[in-house]
Every structure is written in C-alpha cells, then in structure tokens.
Amino acid sequence: MAIPSVHPAVSGGHVDWARIRADFPLLQREVHGKPLVYLDSANTGQKPAAVIDAVDDFYRHHNANVSRAVHALGSEATEAYEASRRKLAKFLNVRPDELVLCSGTTFAINLVAYSWALPRLKAGDAIVVSRMEHHANIVPWQLVAQRTGATIKVAEIHDNGELDLDALYAQLTPEVKLLAVTHVSNVLGTVNPVREICCEARKRGITTVVDGSQAAPHRPLDVASIGCDFYALTGHKMAGPTGTGALWARKETLDAMPPFIGGGEMIKEVRFDGTVFNDAPHKFEAGTPNIAGFIGLGAAVDYLSSIGMANIEAREQTLLAHATEELSKIDGLRIFGSAREKAAVISFQIAGAHSHDLATLLDLEGVAVRSGQHCAHPLLQFFGVAATCRASFAFYNTHQEVDALVAAIHKSRRLLG
Template sequence: MNAKPNQPLDFDVQRIRTDFPLLGRKVHGKPLVYFDNANTSQKPLQVIEAVDRHYREHNANVARAVHQLGEEATAAYEGARDKLAAWINAASRNDIVLTSGTTQSMNTVAYSFALPRLKPGDAILTTVMEHHANIVPWQLVAARAGATVKAAPINERGELILEKFFEMLTPEVKLACVTHVSNVLGTVNPVREIARECRRRGIPLLVDGSQALPHRPVDVQALGCDFYAFTGHKMLAPTGTGGLWAKREHLQSMPPFFGGGEMIREVRFDGTTFAEPPHKFEAGTPNIAGFAGVGAAIDYVQSIGFDAIRAWEHELLAYATERLREIPGLRIFGEAAEKEPVISFLIEGAQATDMATLLDLEGVAVRSGHHCAHPLMQFYGVPATLRASLAFYNTREEVDVFIAALLKVRKLLM
C-alpha cells in the first residue's frame, strides 16, 4: 500500500478503522472524532461478536456445571485468564485475579493486604498524579487503622520527582502505590527503577496499569512490582472487566475481600475453608461474557502488534502536540520526556466544560473536568482541563478536524 508520510509501512489505519463500527457514526450531523480513549476505548467487531456469540451459543454459569454449556462458558472465562497471564508475563495463571476493573483490584489490595498490616503511625505512599482509585481506597483503610497517606511531588513537566519519592520511602511506609501511565498527563513513570528502590527497603509496590496496557507491552516479572492492577474497557474489551496480578506469596497470605459462592472449598457454621488463589478472591457470578470479550481483545491487539501500535500512536501524539502549540493562548499540562498519547490542555480565557460542549457540536469527543485527579488539578492551580486521548485507530486527518474545531470554538468564546 502507499503509506502516508510518517505512517508505518505495515500499518493500515483505514483498514483497522473498519473493525470499529462506532467510528463510522455521525454526531450532530458530523463525522465522529473520538478522542476520549483514556476514558474508554472503542470496541472492534471481534470483541463485540465474541460477547454476542457467548450469549447466543454458550450462556451458562462457570465452574459449577458439568453440562456442555457450563464447560464452554468456563473455558472462555478461564481462557481469558490464560491470555492475560501470557500477555503480562505472569509466572502462573493463578497469579491473575479476574475483577471488574482497576477500582475493584485496588480495593482488594487495600482491604485484603494493606488493612490487616497497618497500625497507628504507619503510612501508605502514593503520588500527586494519581487517579482517585489509587488514593481513596488507601485513605479509607488508613483511617480505619490510624495510619496516614502521603503523596510524593511532581515537577511542572508532570514528572515524578524520583529523589523525593525515594526519600519518602521511610520505615513507616507499608505500601507504595504509583501509576504506570498518568491518565491526565500521559507521563510514563519509571516503574522498574521505583520497584528496585522499594525492594531495597522491603516495601511492597502496587502499580496502576490502567493507562499502560492499552499502549505498551508489560512484563510484570521484569518490572519487579508486587501488584499490578488493570482494567479491560480501556484496552478494547467490555466494561466491567479487569484484573489484579500479584506475587504468589501475597495472594496466599491475603484473606478474601468478598464472601459468597465459588470462593470456598467448604462452608460450615463453625467455619469456612476458602479456595486457593485466585478463586478465593472471585466470589459470585463474574462477567463471563465480558471476559470472553477480553480474550478477543487480546487476540486483536496481538494480531496488529504493539510495535506497530506504538509507532503510530506516538506519531499521532507528536503531530497533535505540534498542531496544538500553534493555537494562541493554549497551555499543555504534562510534557514529560516519556509519555503516552494523552494531552491535557486549556486555552486562556475559556472554560474546559464550555469548550468540550462546543467541540461535541462539531463531532469531536474529548474529556473535560478533573479526570478523577483532584490533587493533580490543585497542583497546577486549575479546576479542570480538556483532555484529548488518542488510540491506534485515530488518524492525522482527525487531528486536523480537531484543531479546526478547536480554533472555531476558541473564536466563539473569546
């Protein structure tokens, strides 16, 4: 094929877009430009069809049935665990707990791992750039235990000040928590280096991988962290899916967070014996169809390859950043040396929500608000930002439409 300038020769974005039915629709009579991928990604036909096929052909509950449908449903559900384990290079499939997403994964660690270990005077260390899901659960368990939550600072470029983070890894810190990729800034944190310093001090490290897995290969064993939480709906899979990877010794020592069916070996009124990990953390009927979609999403990404995806996304990021800098009065938040395709910005004199509303009328979907990151907004001294977040199915032409719409909106609001 004839590649456009700077487009990888083996990457046909127009063909890829045909896999995503929602990208072909119109909004307010104009072709949709979907730049809200950090919030949730669009789903390819392969994922949609996997969910549909489950309900049409395989619908049954998992684990409890010996009939054919139950075996097929269990195979799809457990198959997703196998694929996730291979995708992030877990040592064992049994190190993957299937959850509803990062929030449930974080809360599982908070209540099953952190709370039993915390005592008055202890601390949990996180950072200023975190999503609320990597702040609030720690505050809740810290309040119960009489512990505190500390936040390491960042610089104006949106980069974690590593020396400060390491200085704050003091003996009272019982857990450190950091995002792999900021959902607001796109900043990529040096997780491997952070994990090394945490290990030197005997402090477990949890990593929020929600914004990393959609854009880059992840090897949890090479990273050296203790916990890695992630969500499915940001990486082409259905909502209500995600997972928690943890070192085996942690899963063995952690009590269950939820109680109910499936997470037990035997229930008696004089005591219950729990299943082995990961099943002791998976009470009740899970999102079986959703995890059939997770398996299909992983297959889809692997069919394209992260090398091609990353090359195209970083080309889009560079192009969009360059075009945005042409707009007078525009300020970009987060210009780290290493970042993923997320750009938060404001235009002087314009409110973020007003701009997002007017952009929607032009068919452009971006995010406005605090992005579940109030402390980060406070650091920059703003109540909200606009956020354009890109994916491999976006195009340079869409960036041009976005910039033209932004200039039109700017003129209306000035």
C-alpha cells in the first residue's frame, strides 16, 4: 500500500499524535502486565505498520535478487530497491549516485576508514575524534592509526556536554588529515554545529566524517549544505529495518576510492588477469544486499516525510522539555548533558542506585530505558561514572509516558532503599 505524501493525521499545521502512535503495533503491547513505555529509540526505533507491510509485501509478492535477472520478479525487486535509494537521497537532499547503501553507520564509517583513510594516511598524520563519539566513530580510526602510524587527537567537551569549539579549532593543525564528529550525541543529546565545524575543517584542507545516526530520525536534514566529506546514517533508528543504512560522499570522492569488499555486483568485468570495477556507488555494494530491508527503509522515509521532519522535531522537543523539567525535580537525580541545542535524549543517574538495577526495576513497571555505557566509554570516563540510564524519546511517545517514567523512578527508588 502506497504511503500518502501527507499523513492523514497531519492537517492545517496540526498533528494528531495519538493517531500517529496507533501506526506502531508494538507500542500496543504490555510488558510484565504493564502498558509498554518504550523510551529506547536512540538504541533502535519502533516500526510503523507501513514499514512492516512493505517488507512483508516484498517477500510475498516480489522476492528476487537485484541487478541480476531480466525476469519480472528481478526487475520489480531492482526497481523497488533503487527507488528506496532515490527516496533516501531526496530525504537527505543528495544525489542517488552519491549514496552507498550498506548495513548501517558502523559499516559506513569502516568503509571510509579502509577505503579512504588507510591508503592515504601515514606516520606523522593525525585524526581528530571528539570525546562524545560512539565507539563506531572511534575504533575504526584507532585501527587505521595502528596500521599507518597516524595518531589520534581528542576534541574535548565542556561540562555541559558541548564541544569546546575554540580548543577543537586550535587542534586542527597541518598534520590533521581527518576529523570525525557526531551530529547528535547518543548519550548527551548534544546537537553539534556540524556545518560550522566542517567549514573550519575545510578551510584547513581536513576531510570530515559526520556520524548522523542520531540526527536522521529526529530533525530535518540537508546533508549537501553541511559541507562534510562523508555522512553516515543507520536505517533502524529512523523507523526502518535493521541491517540498513547509508554513506554519502561526493561522486568524485567515491570515484577516487578503491572498493572495500570484493564480490559479485560490484564489478563490470572479471578476468584472472584483472577486474574492472563497477561505478560508484555500486562498486561498494558487493554481494546480495538486504533487499527487503531497504524496501522497508524506503517505506520508512515515506512515512517520516508524510509527517514532516519539522513536525517530528518540534514534537520531540516538547517531550524533552517536559521530561527534563520533571526529572530535575527528583532528589538525587543527575542529568548528564545540558547543551543549548539538544535532542530528546536524557542520560541520568540516581545517587545510591546502580543504573542496571534501576533499569531492571523500571522494566518491571513496563518502562524500557537503556542502562550501561551506551558504546561511549570515553565520554562516561569524562564524567567519572561507570554507567547511566538513558531515556530517549521519539515522536510516537506521549507526555503521559514521561509521567509514567517519573512515577516508575519514584517507585523504584523506594524499592532500592
């Protein structure tokens, strides 16, 4: 079923969020006999029925491999797969032939690390990585540095969770060849001024990699205007299936990079004395892709677009404001990150309560939050803590669920003594 260009719940600048929420089947279930309050969307987003139906329809009616067969099913699968690439490109305001489809941000950043950085970096070069990065935007650069002799420099943050921009720009010295920075922190919710950061890097001839995993699901994006060299995102955080994502780079950049993985589909001709590779982006897409997943991601893009990313961002900001106000009233509760521009993520601790214990008790009340280090060990080390709980909100959440979180915390505190 085609998704309308404007969701029926959107009318005259008003959005019926209860009607939007009803699109998500999983949100109707109970956990431990309590209504589910899902506050872990920074980990993975829930899927609307339209996405689930798109995947189901592909397997029921169109299942075939892409770019290999001339029969009807093969043509249908290929067209649907490439249509998803075009939809995602439009969503990001980039060209389809500049968008590599892959399993997610982790794969995308590793592609840059091994196909762009590894052949170019050498001893004496430096890579700058911010303190607030997810491990997916730290570990690949460490591996490249080990193999090339390059070094890692850390861009530090202020106590409120904002990047220290003056210190960052001072670090961008001639030996720095690459800067890796997140658009939105998965722990703090900090929204980094990536356009300004990339502009400063570009003045110095430094290549930039932006992790957009936590930005793409929650705010309008114009990747072309950011001015970065690479932008990575993950589909399952933006209402799409797992195992989907993309890497954007300019066509000339992709053309200058060797393939990352060899196999079928990424070639034009194979001989034992040499291989002629396919054009970008296909030369980076070896093997059979997650076809159904990307068709589902195309449906997710249609769905998000039908609501409007500006509407989604505004809704989530109201939830963030409500949650911040109510959680701040709880004695002994510490919120990590108070950046001036922040996405709907709140990491917190309660004095005397281990984060895993608290999360377990919240789960018994039906409230799902994440606990741990959130794949951001260096960031938590900065704050001197071993773990936090994290409540992350999406447009399908409600203000009543914020109140349910607060009530569950109060009840859990009493049980923890």
